[in-house]
Amino acid sequence: MKKWILAAAITAALSACANAPANVALPQGVSLIENVALAESGVGIPYKKYQLANGLTVILHQDHSDPLVHVDVTYHVGSARELPGRSGFAHLFEHMMFQGSEHVGDEQHFKTVTEAGGTLNGTTNTDRTNYFETVPSNQLEKMLWLESDRMGYFLPALTDNKFEVQRETVKNERAQRIDNQPYGRMNERFNQAFYPSGHQYSWPVIGWPEDLNRAQLDDVKHFFQRWYGPNNATLTIGGDFDEMQTLAWVNKYFGEIPRGPEVKPEAKTLVTLDKTRYISMEDRVHLPLLRMAFPTVYASHEDEAALDLLANIIGGGPTSLVYKNLVKDGYAVQAGVSHPCQELACQFSIYALANPARGGQLADVERRIRESIAEFEQRGVTDDDLQKVKVQFEANTIFGLQSVKGKVSTLALNQTFFGNPDMIAHDLKRYANVTKEDVMRVFNTYIKGKPSVVMSVVPQGQQQLIAHEDNFVAPAPRVAAEAVTGMVDVAKAGSSFDRSVMPSAQQAPVITAPSLWTDKLANGIEVMGTESDETPTVELLIYLNGGHRLTDVKQAGLAGLTAAMLNESSDKRSTEELAQALEMLGSSVSFGSSIYQSYIKVSALTSHLDETLAIVEEKLFHPGFKESDFARVQQQHLQSLQHMQSDPNYVADSQFDALLYGKDTALGVSEMGTPASVSQLTLDDVKAFYNKQFRAGNAQIVAVTNLSKAQLMPKLKGLAQWQGEATPLPSLAAMPALDAGTVYILDKPGAAQSVIKIGKRAMPYDATGEFFKSYLMNYPLGGAFNSRINLNLREDKGYTYGARSYFSGGSELGLFEASASVRSDVTAKALTEFAKEINAYQAEGMTDKELAFLRSSISQGQALDYETPYQKAGFMRKIQRYKLAADYTQQQADIIKAVDKDELNQLAKEKLNLDKMIVLIVGDRAKIEQEIKALGYQVKNLQL
Structure with a gap:
């Protein structure tokens, strides 16, 4: 794509120029509205805007830097188009749009996109709903077929059963994201007071539960007919595609969809309050x-x-x-x-x-x-x-x-x-x-x-x-007589071709990993980089082997606390002065830590890299380590730990690790530490850990920038003064024996959902061996949206917003985990379904169709792996950390092609023995314990 050039001053003129339309024959019914390029000093997005005869706006942005395309269909409808007492329709409808259409079978939308190597989703807010896919560029026509079928041919596939399942899924989403989260209900309560009664923003996007229960199937049909016409939509395509071929496909698939009812802009009346x-x-x-x-x-x-x-x-x-x-x-x-x-x-x-x-x-x-x-x-x-x-x-x-x-998202919005x-x-x-x-x-x-x-x-x-006695009570909600207004008769969409035939993919694009270079600083620090000229930016990451794993378990939280202190003052400038300096550059410098690493993330405009690196060096080599900073940071850390105890997902993660790895190992204690461990830490502990962790011998650097190796390396010379040998990790304590077959319950009284985790310890990470093949094996079971576990618990039963299973591995150990947050009243039933799916998969393995699916999905998905700077940085870091060959992704591709079903099914037999796994449930014990015991499980209760 065109290389970005940032204007020298923010006050410079940055306007785009509208070029005269090219004299090219367009498909009948397609009009070119606008052709916008950029001046050489401009910042923006070149595009062409078209319109179909039915009112659909089409925006094309070509970018040939990666062999992928991103397709976005945005409808100008969100919860603000709903009526009082009829909330949640826009979001519920977003869910319904993934349930198949007249020519696309049930659950086939996710399967088709995933099998094509792509990712997809939809989102709803107050003002718009969008649906999007990112796929290898050869799959574009198939995406247009999918999107057009649900725009024009959705209603014939809508059934009562689909409606009820998705209503339950939305209720589960609400329970997971709102009712079962700290402060989850704050926004909806706040907006009731902030906006006038009946204002479009006075109800939550996800809807009030009673409104969701009130909805009828015909209401959903009418909502689609009212708001989902092509004249209320924008189709935006960005990436590596042929413009005229794409326009021809767009016209073929979307051009015959009838125009919907007219949509007028909502009035923009300023909100006022009579009193506080x-x-x-x-x-x-x-x-x-x-x-x-x-x-x-x-x-x-x-x-x-x-x-x-x-x-x-x-x-x-x-x-x-x-x-x-x-x-x-x-x-x-x-x-x-x-x-x-x-x-x-x-x-x-x-x-x-x-x-x-x-x-x-x-x-x-x-x-x-x-x-x-x-x-x-x-x-x-x-x-x-x-x-x-x-x-x-x-x-x-x-x-x-x-x-x-x-x-694409910017253009569409x-x-x-x-x-x-x-x-x-x-x-x-x-x-x-x-x-x-x-x-x-x-x-x-x-x-x-x-x-x-x-x-x-x-x-x-x-x-x-509380700050003040309440002086406002939201008025009782009104319920509109009709769920949808403004309906008009719209002709049924016909078709001049057989829409039931899925388009075949074009020739597969050539997928190439980023071209990498390596070098070393004078002190031996390895630097790995790749050049990317899409934006004039630098993403630099300094990784230090160690992190939480380097600390004594009795000092859990020390790695994170040390990183937090390095984000504070230096011995030359205060925290505020350093923050001001970075803000004036438009840069960010962030110290952090994880289980096996401490790190420094640096983002800067290339023009300000030198000044930004000078601040990195000041923070790194001249930390202030002031008592006043430490007292504040430690107190913030302690209060955050207490706050996290309110989050059932954090509690489940930390308790599950403790069961698997033991509380005597760094792997079994949260990297954030515990209130007991963090409260005992001192500033001297921070200084000692800094001296042990932040050494040149522990460090490696990755960089993604528009600078060449020859241009970047001299700018890193300040880091060449860094000294110190590598610090070995302490020995890992012995792992505890797992009480397999036991269900552990951690009580969260009043919890709207139960967080279920099933699993055991497993092998460490490897790129081409047993770990990688186990990842392939698990894909049909719980690794994809349309996996057995998710289709069962979410799509068939409506128990959860999402369920999955996966293998995760570090340099020493890993785990297998199957997990979901489910409605409290179906906890035992969900556990039964988990067991049924895992046991059946272990006994029988995957089918030929599932093997073909995983091969297609994972291999084609590589086209999406290297697009952003952080994706490129992650690719390089994996090579560094695990000492992988630069072509390891090609080795993985060869394994995907060659591995046979019998080998993967044998792995399933070995790795998925449910009798060797434990179960943790974080939920309301009074509601769930007896039903779980009735299933025959041994139950043990845990305490925080």
Whole structure:
């Protein structure tokens, strides 16, 4: 694709130029609306916009850098098109659209895309619903066939059974993402108070449970007929394709779909509040949370950019006033300000997680937030404030365009909401033109002295912590007489060809791994890189072997705490000064840790790499390790640990590891540590671990950049001064004997779902041996969406939002795990179905069709493996860490072609013996224990 060139200054003119349409014969009924290229100094996305006779907008963006295409169909319908008392239709319908259509069989959409080596999904928000696939470029026609069939021929395949199963799936999704999560119900409660009764944003996208129960099959049919016409959709295609052939396919598959009812834009009426509304709720949480928001404008409003800058100044990170007054002073564990915008409304949103160690009183938190707002009024706006926010916006724009999916999503969103696919140049100019006066004006207009909604979320039984007595109660919901209005008769779609014939794939693209180079710094640190000229950016990752595994188990959490301290001050500059320096560059530098590694992630515009690396070296070689920083970071870490105990998934993960690996090993204790281990750590412990971990001998570097090896290596010379030999890992303690066949229950009273984990220890990672072949073996069982386990528990039974199984391996050990979050009332039934699927697969193995499916899916999917800088970096890191051959992916491809069913089925017999596995369930014991015992399992209860 065209190489990106960043303008020298953000104030430079960045407008795209509309070229005259090329004199090319287009398919009948296809009109070229716009042909946009880029000036040499421009930043944006070149595209061509077409329209079919039925009103479908088609946007094409060619990018030949990788042999893949991304297809997105966005419908201008979300929950804002619903009516009071009829919520959840848009999201429920998104689920229904994956259940087959007139010419596509049940469950075939996922199977077809996955077998083609692709990925797919759909998402719904307040204002739009989109469906998308990323596939190897030879599969494009097949994707157009799939998308067109559900746009034009969905209703004949809609049945009561499909509707009921997907309604249950949505209920499970709600239970998993909202009802069973800390603060999960906060947003829907908040929006009831923030928006007027009956406002389109006053109900949740996923819907109220009673509204989902109220829905009828005919309501879903009418929703489709009302909103899913081609004239309310944008089809966007990006990637490696032939333009005229693609237009011909688009016209063939979509051109005969009749136009739907006309869709008018929703009115954009500014939200107002008569007074400050206080609301509160109790939840199963540890940290009290205060959320405050002021109504402002709507997306693309002339004041949006200035409000975004205002939010960043007041609460956008370590240099902000809210951070200084709440987090730095220890009154909050986290706090921030943002200005999220939707099509019809925006919120100036503030949140703070109170620190219980400082009392946790939300009235104190609110007071400090309001004092921060008042401090801004006195302080005003500085030149640095404006510059850093503008640079950040510019950099984020560039980083957001590192993938075809990112560019396609941007084009689709902008076309849907603004009628202009590429708003990048416009937005850069819009933010560049914001002045100090603009920021103060919007502050006075929308924030100063204005009413807001203030919500307190407190631990159960601790109402004394709320900020203020409630003074608002949401009115009783109304229920619209009809679920869908504006219906008109639309002709049934016909077809001039046999749509039941799935298009065959074109010739498979040649898949090549990134071209890699290797070198060493003067101190012996290995550097591996690849050149990518798609964006003028650098993604540099410094990995250090060790991480959590390098610590004594009694000091669990030390690796993460040390990394957190390295994100703080140096001995030359404060945390705030370093953050300010990075913000002014549009760069990020982040220290972190995982089980086997500590790491430094560096993202920078190429033009600012030298300055960014100077900050990396300052943080790495001259850490401040100040007592004040340590006290705050340690307290934040401890409170976060307590908070994580409210998350059933975190609890299940940590408890399952403890059962498999034992609490005497680093593998059996969370890398975050425990409250007991972290509370005993000292600053001296951090310094000692820093000296042991952050040595040149432990380090390796990977880089993805538009710079050549010859250009990059001299810029890394500062890291060549790094010294120190490699640090060996301590011996791994003996593994505990597994009490196989036992079901362990960890009680979470009132839990809406049960988290089920089934598994055992397994082999470490290898790229071409038993581990890799076991990955292949498991694919039909639980590795793909249309695997046996997921089809059974999700699609057939409606027990869960998703179920899977997998092998995971590190350098020493691995595991096999099958897992799902299921409705509490079907916990025992779900466990029975898991056992049935695993036992049958172990005994009988996969079928010939399943073998063919896994071969096709995994081998063709390699076309998607190297697109983004982080995908390339991950590929290189795997080669480094496991000392793999540079062509290991080709070796894997050869194995996929050659391995036979008998060998994989023999692995299933050896690796999937359920009698050697344990089961952990995190859920409401009072509701589930007796039914599990009735299945014949030995049950043991665990305590946190």
